[in-house]
Amino acid sequence: MTKVRELIKIDPELCTGCERCKDVCPVNAIFGKKGEPHRVESSRCVFCGQCVQTCSGYSSVLDEPETPRADKLRERGMFESTTEPLFAAYCAGDALEVAAALKTDKFSMVQCAPSVRVAIGEDFGMPAGSLTPGKMAAALRRIGFSRVYDTNFAADLTIMEEGHELLARISTDATLPMFTSCCPAWVRFMEQHYSDLLPHLSSCKSPQQMSGALFKTYGADIDGKAREEIYSVAVMPCTCKKYESARPEMSMDGYRDVDAVITTRELAYLIREAGIDFTSLPDEDFDRPLGTYTGAGNIFGVTGGVMEAALRTAYELVSGEPVPDTDLLFVRGGEGTRTAFITIEDKTFKVAVVAGLKYVAPLLEKVRAGEADVDFVEVMCCPSGCISGGGQPKVLLPTERDEVYMCRRKSIYSHDKDSKIRKSHENPDVQKAYADFLGEPLGHTSHKLLHTTYTKRDI
């Protein structure tokens, strides 16, 4: 990518220079004098969107800014019909582009990240953390998507690939610790600040990109379509996923794995624009096979979730026995860093979970010095994981934010608990995908479609 897209912006007409965005920026990418409009330095920004969640400088109907609202909406990629108040910090959106593409004769396939289904209801007046996968699938179908698939399927697939990659690294004494690569803001941070440690990153693409790569190959084959006929859309809680999907590494033969990414908030705009009453929608299923998921895939949305899902499968891969307790409470928690041990047969694995990019530097410094006594690390940029992502419904009052995030987290775990299948390797459609198309984890097709490389990036 020659030019970094200016994804996260601050509207100088609305910014009051209060500096609360600076406080939450994990990479010091926001500049400006106190009391004066601030700006985001895109080359430094990891596009996590936490500033978008925090900003409270809004456009008042009592004091309209110079630029007309219609112009601002267009600039932000929002529908003219959208009535919500506009805030100074925002993410330039893609809802208009997706709406236009859905009117063409492309065969559209959509995927939804786990955190979207525990938050989208909030933007339609439902209680915090309302769990609405069925309504979401119904809404996406009514908006016009040809296939309603799910990122959770690819989350299960990620566990298969990443789990095998970790075990392979351990058995061959390859680079350890291995870090997860699902969070694009974290990956960008590594490429910018710790490029010497890039071999520690798992080579797995994120679930979003694995989904996209499968849509245009396996998925296209199932529907008898050519790759170029597929329009692949992802609905994400994350603003940085827009950046990830545009990376040149995330395409094959000139076709992007994911053509467009919209946030949870943008999906709400699309639903409103289509005149759909979200709360009264019936529950519908995701399409198969790329919409089938387990509880393990779903917990990717919270901090510790990737680790827990990976350990449920790794335990069984190593010992041949099911994990004694599916709920691995020791990796669960909140913002900050935590470490834990798990003993599988006679081996003890040490794992670490980091939630919040600002907490990762001490661990990376230890890795650099060769003093990190840990095998596997999950890092997520946002404070509570993807449920608190920059693209999630924006909670108006910071005093309510922790409570709302807790409700979303509970909802993610209860969805896991209520799932019939809770381990990724038991996902029947993942097993079928390996049998019919992918071959085996880390095999030739997997390597080509599901793994990637990383590059040093200058700030």
Next chain:
Amino acid sequence: MSSSLSNFIAADSEKCIGCKLCEIACSQAHSESTAFTVGALTSPILPRLYVVQTPEITVPVQCRHCEDAPCANCCPVSAISRKNGAIIVEKKLCVGCKTCMLACPFGAIELLPVYENGKPIMQPVLCEENESSVDEAPMLFAGKCDLCTDRAKGPACVEICPEKALSLIDPARMKRDRNIKAAMSFLNTSQNFS
């Protein structure tokens, strides 16, 4: 009687960073809707205090709950009165005449649209172009700080301010406290002379 002086909310301009969270919290506290995310809002943000930014100062301005309140005195329909130690506008009585706006020396009153169930309430008004026909215009009322007297946790703006710049002032207590401080200061000063 000094003990019955109305409370009011005052902000410390040294602390205020102009983030406008107080405005958002105020609007939420006075909203009938339970929406807590931006996307779920069905009416605009309608605060009853106003963050003022000039090159010299940043501070929210709101009603002082005057003892001889000009707004209450001049209201032609008696929609403004003192209740529970605060100057309150009875929304249903207000006709939106703006007299109180003119009278208020702080600019603490704003004519706000009346929203019910997420929609602005409209009212018939005579049409300028055609005297025989009526048009529709949004119904307005004089919105102002009511000290969140109906809110269990007290004023929402005071609670939300990340810089603790806002506080609920009890003038009588403030005066007593300052008297005590002055007395103590006098004591310390007089000890220096002995």
